[in-house]
Amino acid sequence: MTNSEIVDLLELTGRLMELHEYDTFKTRAFSSAAFNLDKSTADLANLPAEELIKLPGVGKSVAYKIREIAETGRLTELDDLLAQTPSGVMDMFRIKGLGVKKIGTLWRELGIDNLNELQQACEEGRVAQIKGFGKATQDKILAALEFLQEQKGKVRMDKAAMIANLLHDELTRHFERVEISGQVRRKAQEVDTVQLLVQTSDPVSAMLTLNGLPSLESDEQISSPFAWRGQLQNFDVQVELLLFPAEQIDRQLFIHTAAEPHLQQVGTGGQSLLQVAYTSPDTAEEAIYQRAGLPFIVPEMREDDFAFRWAGRYRNDQLVTWDDLRGTLHNHSTWSDGKQSVADMAAYCRELGLTYFGIADHSKTASYANGLDAERVRAQQIEIDQLNAGFGDSFRIFKGIESDILSDGSLDYDNETLATFDYVVASVHQTLTMSLEKATTRLLRAIENPYTTILGHPTGRLLLAREGYPIDHRAIIDACAQHNVVIEINASPYRLDIDWRWINYAMQQGVMLSINPDAHDFGGLLDMHYGVATGRKGGLTKEMTFNALSLEEMTKYLTQRRSRIGKK
Known part of the structure; x- marks a missing residue:
């Protein structure tokens, strides 16, 4: 268990204790420990209880709870609290500005235990009528719910890259060539589909291999003979694995990296970049741009036509790199x-x-x-x-x-x-x-x-x-x-x-x-x-x-x- 994982469990325990109106002193013990340990550089998982007690904010009781987490990966007290808490109430913790006490009030006074019911109550004006809420708070909750809905199924750039790399490492054990593509390759700040291209001359056998991997959860309704779609276990974002023969990989890597508006850019020959990509005998990315009569654009910038306007003033080698810092x-x-x-x-x-x-x-x-x-x-x-x-x-x-x-x-x-x-x-x-x-x-x-x-x-x-x-x-x-x-x-x-x-x-x-x-x-x-x-x-x-x-x-x-x- 890492420090951050231990701290997260302590913090969640404290929040759920507050939600269920536990003894204030006990609740604060967990919250205080989480707050102080979040800055600690000590190796919490490997410290004995007598050493943990010496750390700021850690009492004897919490020290033994940390040992339980470190040794079992769980906390019995937290498991009990989670069992008493509807999953929809847990979802309310994601609403910015909605504190534990207000969540408890919504749950107990209005019987709201999921986000859909919360939205309906806000739209009907019932939340504004609760003491301590009012219309302004109700409007903020509605705006936050709308924002969460828009972000559903997305992950940040860092998590998307981690998922893509995990998949890449796993798939390269079974396939000769695997390429990270799509939003991850062009460094999108928010990603709704983690996409990789898989080289295979036998898509039927390849699909059997993918369906046999324990970490992958297939969604057969949206998959096809040449496209495996589903999720990586424990991650709520769509995964798309596209199957292509060796001679198509470079071409398809270019096509699937760029966003649609970028591919629709028309070159000097009157054809779009996408049309050229499908017909070019040389499938290298640089060759596709050259054949279209357009400047080569680095993967990060393949969003729309902005990159081509930018290329009229700058060169790719002027772009900042890590080594420049x-x-x-x-x-x-x-x-x-x-x-x-x-x-x-x-x-x-x-x-x-x-x-x-x-x-x-x-x-x-x-x-x-x-x-x-x-x-x-x-x-x-x-x-x-x-x-x-x-x-x-x-x-x-x-x-x-x-x-x-x-x-x-x-x-x-x-x-x-x-x-x-x-x-x-x-x-x-x-x-x-x-x-x-x-x-x-x-x-x-x-x-x-x-x-x-x-x-x-x-x-x-x-x-x-x-x-x-x-x-x-x-x-x-x-x-x-x-x-x-x-x-x-x-x-x-x-x-x-x-x-x-x-x-x-x-x-x-x-x-x-x-x-x-x-x-x-x-x-x-x-x-x-x-x-x-x-x-x-x-x-x-x-x-x-x-x-x-x-x-x-x-x-x-x-x-x-x-x-x-x-x-x-």
């Missing part, structure tokens, strides 16, 4: 809600070949994330100075902060404190329900603040979980251009915000983009791979990638920017 600027440590120390995060960055690490822990208003007040800011900066003294000229830790953008658009510290940072990532974390005008005005004021260096996750969205607040993207990007503010591509696969569709407009306005992992641990730093994929999808070049600047260039940029603030 020289540092990382939006990261958290144990000073706020991260799992590793500043020193350890910096050391891992060095292992990755990066030359600078920017720490941007949460600011004081983010009390839920142990945000830093001015005194703790000073203490952290002293630690960073001491660490930097040991690096020489080859590596540097930059002093940053992720400052909350307050409801009026101001930043979370006075100017005296803001002036101590090398850079500031300004982000919205609270009061997310806003009109387009309110959200845009709030961000514009933050952008106008001379201390704002980077605008963090501009819409606050969580993919498949929460829609972002609406903003006027053009107005925001134009303001960033005017005030020399960099825009973040938040590389966390949960966010990927700013959306790739706005990257090209930002570039045209002269706004640089920073591929920021928003990392809270070592693994989070690797999320920059998803940020690179998103950047490439939107046509981001190395030249316009902020953290592709060298250490010397970044030091100069930040120094000059701070100097200009001091002269104003």
